[in-house]
Amino acid sequence: MQVIDKNKIVPLLDRLSKQSEVFVPTVKGSESGFYSWNSLNGAKEIALEALNVYHSPKNVLFPQTERMYSIEQGKQVFSIPDTFQDEKSRIIFGIRACDAKAITCFDDVFLTHGYEDSFYATRRKNTIIIGNACYQPGANCFCSSMGINPVQPDADVVIHDAGTVYAWEAITVTGQQFTEQVQDLLEEKDLGLPQLKPFSTEFDYDGVVEKLQGMFDHEIWHELAEPCMNCGTCTYMCPSCHCFDIQVKIWGDKGYRFRCWDSCMYTEYTAEAGGGNPRPDSQDRFRNRFLHKLEFFTERYDYPLCTGCGRCISVCPNGINIIDIIKRIKEVDKIV
Amino acid sequence: MTDITLKIREIATRLLQSDQVDVFVGWEKGPQEYQTRPFFVRRVEDVEKLVFNEYSIHNLTNYLLKYRDSTDRVGLVVKGCDSRGIVRLLQDNQFKRNRLYIVGVCCPGIKDPLKIAKNQSGLACPPNNEEIADKCTRCLVPNPIIYDELLGESQEPHNSGERFSEIKTIENMDPNQRYQFFEDTLTQCIRCYACRQVCVACNCRTCIFDEMKPQWVGRENSTTDNMMYHLVKAMHMAGRCIECGECERVCPVNIPLMLINSKLVKDMDHFFGSYEAGMEYVEGQKPPLSVYNPDDPDDFI
Incomplete structure (x- = not known):
């Protein structure tokens, strides 16, 4: 087995x-969070051995704010002098399975089903992903229940913490080519990999989608949504939430269009030009978030949009807990 | 606190049974020991789930805005700081006093469940203090100002040290240094608007940040737009912030928002005082920035 010494x-x-x-x-x-190595000054406090970092790496492939193209108003014509394609080569090093699965979700959303998002595609094409197998699930982790294997992240290369070294496993062709470039830092060694520790929370996700399909008007949403204040913390901290808005900035006759993260928790998110809003109440927005995560995404892509990282549980100011919500949904017997 | 819990349950049962309120807002215990969270009781059977414990930190007065347009009569539990929020809502005509039944609790100081959640999450971050919440260490008003029933023994304020000492440090910085401080702090903002959503003083029907025609503040996550967001929000807080500290507590990126709000509290008192928002409720009385007075100071404009 190929390994890399932790000192390297x-x-x-x-x-x-x-x-x-x-x-x-x-x-x-x-x-x-996942910060750019060169931007870190002084002592770099690597958190590869921690369960995970607070901010997921979604910003790397899907920046919170991204310029799309510039615009210029001439006398007669309106022109687009530049479109911004970010072709920089990137490496995400040490991503956990939950966050890596979120990138798989992005790949499906931005690259499949008949439309390719060129901004995402360019960035994705030039990104290599090095996964970090996870053997010790944390207090709020439930990725295994969402169908994810924590020791096998969706990545080009996966490293496994084995004491003083990381076992190095090339998964994809890109991963093999990448491995060749760093071959001199690797060595051969026989070693056993750790055992995956048990999850504190496990549940059977089967049947949740079918259940939710008959629950749009269920009264439970009122009770579940009541503590929610509709801040966007959960959506912005979530590794897989990917809604965005497209806006413009103009000074005089020059400006640019950009896109920025948006959140289904905001009233403005569904505001229509004519003044209407199909999700006027807090409860409507809350329900939409959970239905998108747990039902609509599965209907389209065959797996849920929640990857079980547990961040929303740690950051919700009002103690809203998605595990609790899934369990409550499972307990609902009557379909309205 | 068990006594207080029992009394709250007793009151809620009485109010619901005698049809004095339609909903009673308090706290319940969540799945984890520390995860006490807001709870809404409409049926007497659910009263047993109500608790008041060391983690009952949320300012529940913010939820009154959810009932603003209904005819629901609301019973709710407030601590000292929270009760000032009710005064503000009444002063802003957001709620009628006769739709409220206020259960005041003299607050012994509360722990922040968010800090414990973060510590236990396993996510890499410096450990948080799990003792009394930061906002409680600045507490001036542990005992409710407005209530229909008061529970618990009167408490002394939990603040220590000189009030506004941190503000004075920032006031004494030279302008460049101060700009740098705020730039560094505010560039971290992810614009999730948790600080706005949790704020009881933020009771505008359409928030300026949601206005699209015109769009007053850009949605880019950039130093400029972030600063604009925080400046505009701060200005709107002047004379309205009741120092419950919820904005700072819920901020997922630890922006010291109370530094900004406290500066406004200090300036309001200095220019228009003596005045502290929500410290007493007199029907019809308006806060200084809700009325125009020809003698209002304008030297700073």
């Missing part, structure tokens, strides 16, 4: 960051 991780990242922008799970002040 920093030299590896230093080397990789000469050619690519490398995003590594690190602690920065009171935050943690």
Whole structure:
């Protein structure tokens, strides 16, 4: 088995960051996230051994704000001088299975079913993903219940923490080519991989979609939604939430169009030009979020949009817990 | 606190049975030990789930906005800081006093379930203090200001040290240093609007940040738009912030929002005072920025 000594991780990242922008799970002040290796000054506090980081790496492939094209108003003509395609090569190093699955969700949303999002596609094509197998699920983790194998992230290469070394496993062709480039830092060693520790929460997700299909008008939504204040914290911290808005900034006759994350929790999200709003109440917006995660996405792509990372459980100011909600949905007997 | 829980259940049962309220807002225990969360009781059978414990931190007065347009009569539990929110809502004519039954609790200081949730999540971050919540260490009003029934023994304020000392430190920075401080702080903002949503002073029907025609504040996550968001929000807080500290508590990226709000509290008192928002309820009385007075100071404009 190929392995990399833990002492060689920093030299590896230093080397990789000469050619690519490398995003590594690190602690920065009171935050943690996938920060660009070169942007980190001073001591770099790598968090590869932590369960995960606070901010998922969704920003790497799907930036919170992204310029699409510039616009210019001439006397007679209206022109688009530039379209912005981000072709920089990127590496996401040490992503956990839940966050990697969220990228698989993005791939399906932005690249399949008849429409390819060129901005995402360009960025994705130039990104290599190195997964970090997860053997010790945390207090709010439930990825296994959402059909994810925590030790086998969707990635080009997967590293497995085995004490003083990481076992190195190339998964895809891209992963094999990448491995060849760093071959000199790897060595052969016989070792056993750790055992996956049990999850504190496990449930059977089967049947939830079918159940939800008959629950749109169920009274349970009122009770579940009541504590929700419709802030967008859960949606912005979620690795797989991917709604965006397209807006414009103009000064005089020049400007640009950009897209930015949006949240189904906001009233403005569904505001229509004519003044109507199909989801006027807090409860309507709350229900939509859970139906999208647990029902609509599965109907379209065959797997749920929730990857069981548990971040929303840790950050919800009012203690709304998606595991609790799934369990409550399962307990609903009568279909209205 | 068990006593208080029992009394709250007793009151809620009485109010629901005698049809004095349609809904009673308190707290219930969540799946985890620390996860006390807002709870809404409409049936006497559910009263048993109500609790008041060391994690009952949420300012429930914000939920009154959910009932603003209904005819529901609401019973709710407030701590000292929260009760100032009710005064503000009444002053802003957002709610009628006769639709409310207020159960005041003299607050012994509360722990923040969010901090414990983050500590236990396993996500890489420096450990949070699990003792009394940050907002409680600045508490001036542990005992409710407005109530129909008061529970618990009167408490002393939990604040320590000089009030506004952090504000003075920032006031004493040179302008460049101060700009840098706010730039560094506010670029972290992810614009999730949790600070707005949790705020009882934010009771506009259509928020300026949701206005599209014209769009007053851009939606880019950039230093400019983030600063604009926070500046505009701060200005709207002047004379309205009741210092419940919920905005700062719920911020997922730890922006010290109360620094900004406290500066406004201090300035309001200095320019238009003596005044502290929501400290007393006198029917018909308006806060200083809700009325025009020819003698209003304008040297700072």
